[in-house]
Amino acid sequence: MKGTILSFEQVTFTYAPEDKSVKPAVSDLSFSIGEGEWVALVGHNGSGKSTIAKLMNGLLFPQQGTVKAMGLTMSEESLWDIRSQMGMVFQNPDNQFVGATVQDDVAFALENNGVPHEEMVVRVRESLQQVKMADYLDHEPHHLSGGQKQRVAIAGALALRPRLLILDEATSMLDPQGRREVIETIRELREATGLTVLSITHDLEEAALADRVLVMSAGHKQMEGTPDEVFSSGEELTEMGLDLPFAMRMAGLLKQAGVPMTGESMTEHELVEELWTYYSSK
Amino acid sequence: MMEKMIFGRFIPGDSVVHRLDPRAKILFVFLFIAIVFIANNAITYAILLGFTLLSVFLSKIRLYFLINGLKPVFILMAFTFFLHLFFTEGGALLFSVGFVDVYEEGLRQGIFISIRFLVLVFMTSILTLTTSPISITDGIEVLLGPFKRVKLPVHELALMMSISLRFIPTLMDETGKILKAQMARGSDIGSGPIKERIKAVVPLLIPLFVSAFKRAEDLATAMEVRGYRGGEGRTRYRQLNWRIMDTLSLLLLVGFAGLLWYFRS
Numbered sequence: 001m002k003g004t005i006l007s008f009e010q011v012t013f014t015y016a017p018e019d020k021s022v023k024p025a026v027s028d029l030s031f032s033i034g035e036g037e038w039v040a041l042v043g044h045n046g047s048g049k050s051t052i053a054k055l056m057n058g059l060l061f062p063q064q065g066t067v068k069a070m071g072l073t074m075s076e077e078s079l080w081d082i083r084s085q086m087g088m089v090f091q092n093p094d095n096q097f098v099g100a101t102v103q104d105d106v107a108f109a110l111e112n113n114g115v116p117h118e119e120m121v122v123r124v125r126e127s128l129q130q131v132k133m134a135d136y137l138d139h140e141p142h143h144l145s146g147g148q149k150q151r152v153a154i155a156g157a158l159a160l161r162p163r164l165l166i167l168d169e170a171t172s173m174l175d176p177q178g179r180r181e182v183i184e185t186i187r188e189l190r191e192a193t194g195l196t197v198l199s200i201t202h203d204l205e206e207a208a209l210a211d212r213v214l215v216m217s218a219g220h221k222q223m224e225g226t227p228d229e230v231f232s233s234g235e236e237l238t239e240m241g242l243d244l245p246f247a248m249r250m251a252g253l254l255k256q257a258g259v260p261m262t263g264e265s266m267t268e269h270e271l272v273e274e275l276w277t278y279y280s281s282k
Numbered sequence: 283m284m285e286k287m288i289f290g291r292f293i294p295g296d297s298v299v300h301r302l303d304p305r306a307k308i309l310f311v312f313l314f315i316a317i318v319f320i321a322n323n324a325i326t327y328a329i330l331l332g333f334t335l336l337s338v339f340l341s342k343i344r345l346y347f348l349i350n351g352l353k354p355v356f357i358l359m360a361f362t363f364f365l366h367l368f369f370t371e372g373g374a375l376l377f378s379v380g381f382v383d384v385y386e387e388g389l390r391q392g393i394f395i396s397i398r399f400l401v402l403v404f405m406t407s408i409l410t411l412t413t414s415p416i417s418i419t420d421g422i423e424v425l426l427g428p429f430k431r432v433k434l435p436v437h438e439l440a441l442m443m444s445i446s447l448r449f450i451p452t453l454m455d456e457t458g459k460i461l462k463a464q465m466a467r468g469s470d471i472g473s474g475p476i477k478e479r480i481k482a483v484v485p486l487l488i489p490l491f492v493s494a495f496k497r498a499e500d501l502a503t504a505m506e507v508r509g510y511r512g513g514e515g516r517t518r519y520r521q522l523n524w525r526i527m528d529t530l531s532l533l534l535l536v537g538f539a540g541l542l543w544y545f546r547s
């Protein structure tokens with residue numbers, strides 16, 4: 001790990017500071033993300049995940065504590081500087097597509113940052129290649145699938161060559177196929193460029209791919225650790241309204257039924273792998 | 283019926299007209315609208331019609347398609363024709379049906395006004411049929427550029443236009459979905475007395491509005507995150523380039539205006 005790219009120090013945020021009956025959406029939260037890491041932020045609905053994302057790029061400012069990103073403290077002055085180094089993809093594929101066509105949408109952030117035209121052309125191609133959408137330059141959004149639209153959104157975020165990519169439930173409105181496409185894209189991106197990723201999700205299967213998992217509940221950080229560590233506390237997660245990945249639940253049930261499982265398989269693929277090695281060595 | 287309407291539709295193609303710069307085409311149409319009023323006799327109206335048909339030919343839009351798509355306009359045209367026919371007096375009395383008298387001048391006026399109407403509708407349709415909405419927006423933005431000095435929010439207007447265009451299909455889809463959802467609950471928009479039908483539209487509009495506002499909010503956030511802060515210091519990805527053909531097309535129009543002026547009585 002090279003250095004810290006983003007950190008929260010005892011951050012508290014309330015949507016209605018005057019109203020004492022409203023609980024803070026995020027309370028006394030501290031964590032940091034290192035360069036090159038893939039961190040997953042999980043938690044039930046309303047646990048404060050999106051609020052955290054908005055605090056990260058200055059859409060909201062905390063009442064207490066400090067947010068630091070890219071070596072700068074978040075403030076009105078550093079805001080645009082920080083934003084230009086941070087890409088963000090949201091939940092609804094339709095509501096973040098600004099351009100009339102794929103290439104226009106990818107260029108949007110570049111235009112906003114005054115990148116010269118020749119440079120834009122290069123970067124638009126390059127980012128679309130990274131998400132395998134280079135053949136769709138002139139397509140209009142309503143002719144794309146949800147997964148494709150999200151990949152375009154990722155390309156749009158990548159065009160500025162950010163140091164951190166934040167995905168706020170970017171896969172939650174997609175069908176299984178679209179979800180796989182997007183997750184696969186992130187994986188490949190990380191392999192190719194070592195990009196730092198924060199993925200916000202309540203899909204634990206997606207979280208299982210991360211290096212580190214943060215679990216939020218009602219505005220508080222409940223747990224933090226590697227996916228293995230976090231998932232081993234199965235009960236607690238279920239109580240917080242999170243479902244363990246299918247493979248892990250399956251492994252748990254098999255164990256109960258007397259099959260000697262290691263409990264390390266987190267994806268379907270790993271589970272199948274474990275099952276057949278077990279079966280053939282029996 | 284909606285499918286046949288060609289108002290505001292864009293048909294991609296590669297004709298000379300398609301390839302013209304949107305600025306040239308917009309200027310062309312605006313000048314043309316003014317030039318139309320030069321015509322005042324049979325020859326000039328004939329030239330006007332000929333020139334329009336030539337433009338249709340150059341744009342490679344099938345005449346049949348154009349006429350078929352503009353049917354509602356023809357109804358309006360027929361209406362103005364008959365209005366002139368029956369109510370303009372002057373010249374010799376041609377014939378009278380009951381209490382209406384049809385004069386020579388009425389027939390002349392009726393035909394002329396109809397031609398004027400026709401060429402205007404054809405020309406503007408050629409513009410929208412051969413230019414993508416986003417190019418038209420780009421063209422308007424650049425053409426209105428000088429008005430920024432008098433504080434006209436040109437960039438914002440253009441952005442609003444392009445986002446509206448971008449969301450039309452999305453909102454159409456959504457309307458369809460809501461419509462089906464309401465139909466599944468027994469709402470009936472297609473029949474019944476007008477009052478009932480209007481009432482049935484309300485439960486369609488409200489969810490549509492709610493979702494449109496939600497979308498607007500999301501979109502604003504997404505734009506802000508991607509560094510949008512107004513037109514200042516922005517560069518353009520979409521470039522317009524003015525070629526020799528564009529200059530020629532405008533020169534052609536000037537020549538055409540001269541011709542009309544010459545034959546005008």
Ligand SMILES: Nc1ncnc2c1ncn2[C@@H]1O[C@H](COP(=O)(O)OP(=O)(O)O)[C@@H](O)[C@H]1O
Pocket residue numbers: 015016025043044045046047048049050051052
């Ligand atoms: N714009 C807002 N105004 C007031 N309260 C909000 C707003 N957005 C979110 N909240 C509240 O803040 C809490 C955290 O919400 P959010 O960060 O969106 O959660 P998550 O993304 O984990 O589902 C919730 O209780 C929610 O009701």
Ligand SMILES: [Mg+2]
Pocket residue numbers: 049050051169
């Ligand atoms: Mg959320």
